Amino acid sequence: MDWVERAAQLRQWTRSGTRAPHKPLLFLYALSRFQRDADDELRYSAVEEDLRGLLAEYGPGNRTTPAYPFHHLVSDGVWEVRTERGPGSPGTGVGKLRATGAAGRLTPELRNALRREPSLLGRMARVLLDLNFPPSLHAELCDAVGLELEEAETGPLTAARRPRDRRMREMVLTAYEYQCAFCGYDGRIGAVPVGLEAAHVRWWAFDGPDEVENGLCLCSLHHKLFDKGVLGLGEGHGEAHRILVSQSFVGRSAAAREHVIALAGRPLIGPQPGVRPIAAAHRSWHTSQVFHGSPRTSSSGHHGSHDRHVSRDSRDSRLLPGGRAEM
Numbered sequence: 001m002d003w004v005e006r007a008a009q010l011r012q013w014t015r016s017g018t019r020a021p022h023k024p025l026l027f028l029y030a031l032s033r034f035q036r037d038a039d040d041e042l043r044y045s046a047v048e049e050d051l052r053g054l055l056a057e058y059g060p061g062n063r064t065t066p067a068y069p070f071h072h073l074v075s076d077g078v079w080e081v082r083t084e085r086g087p088g089s090p091g092t093g094v095g096k097l098r099a100t101g102a103a104g105r106l107t108p109e110l111r112n113a114l115r116r117e118p119s120l121l122g123r124m125a126r127v128l129l130d131l132n133f134p135p136s137l138h139a140e141l142c143d144a145v146g147l148e149l150e151e152a153e154t155g156p157l158t159a160a161r162r163p164r165d166r167r168m169r170e171m172v173l174t175a176y177e178y179q180c181a182f183c184g185y186d187g188r189i190g191a192v193p194v195g196l197e198a199a200h201v202r203w204w205a206f207d208g209p210d211e212v213e214n215g216l217c218l219c220s221l222h223h224k225l226f227d228k229g230v231l232g233l234g235e236g237h238g239e240a241h242r243i244l245v246s247q248s249f250v251g252r253s254a255a256a257r258e259h260v261i262a263l264a265g266r267p268l269i270g271p272q273p274g275v276r277p278i279a280a281a282h283r284s285w286h287t288s289q290v291f292h293g294s295p296r297t298s299s300s301g302h303h304g305s306h307d308r309h310v311s312r313d314s315r316d317s318r319l320l321p322g323g324r325a326e327m
Helices: 003-008 022-036 044-058 067-076 094-099 108-116 119-132 135-145 168-175 220-228 254-259 280-289 312-316
Strands: 079-083 103-106 196-200 215-219 231-234 242-245
Touching: 003 119, 022 044, 022 067, 022 079, 022 103, 022 119, 022 135, 044 067, 044 094, 044 135, 067 079, 067 094, 067 103, 103 108, 108 119, 119 135, 135 220, 168 196, 168 215, 196 220, 215 220, 220 231, 231 280
Parallel strands: none
Antiparallel strands: 079 103, 196 215, 231 242
């Protein structure tokens, strides 16, 4: 039995790229608990809040009870549930799971395989991360569930899968003239850009292509916030997308206000003339599957027109020190 392949083929509800990371999140959580105590059972009433927090933080905007993956992961052959009455899950009802003392853990066969081959845990975790979340969230997600993996274990998969285009980063950074599309940051050390990354709008794990129409040049901070659903892309005037900032984001410091909250309603910077903008289908996917909650209104209330195809000199003249756009 190939346990890595089984992790890659978890049965998830899918339709038109809809995210359903409920089972992968529970599986990662269970692997972390096995890592700490191989014989530990996860009593539903004791882990419910942990799982609810993971779903809220790393799942799509629509809320789902943690009872759903706790019951349904059994069907994938990697998880078992017992109650005070014996083997078997009482269903997806939260009340029944609590009242019957339902507890779950990895199946005996998988626990034995993990004991025989300790490196298997890291390989399974890599598959779950790679197939369900963008690389920018992997290390953070491991911390959130309590997994301790070597850096090599959270790197790209080497198994045969849809190949990635290694030119993606260079194509996207060139298209946006090595400038963060949200704040204008353009730092370099000599000739080498630092802190700039190519972000997928529609995640690669969900069939997002390695193309400029699906990419944004973002600084490290705004890339992370974009993948977390704090930031998004909205409609604009002409082809100029407006930046969305989630109402769920809370930041009281001057830095949070300047670098995040003040972005609400601002036009995207770039790409350069002749480059096709973000495809509507990819932008819509991110809005429905990643962006959290409702967008804030612009702090200035100003939504004047903006020409995204102005020259670099013209764009730069609209930026104040620190990458803040002149309003």
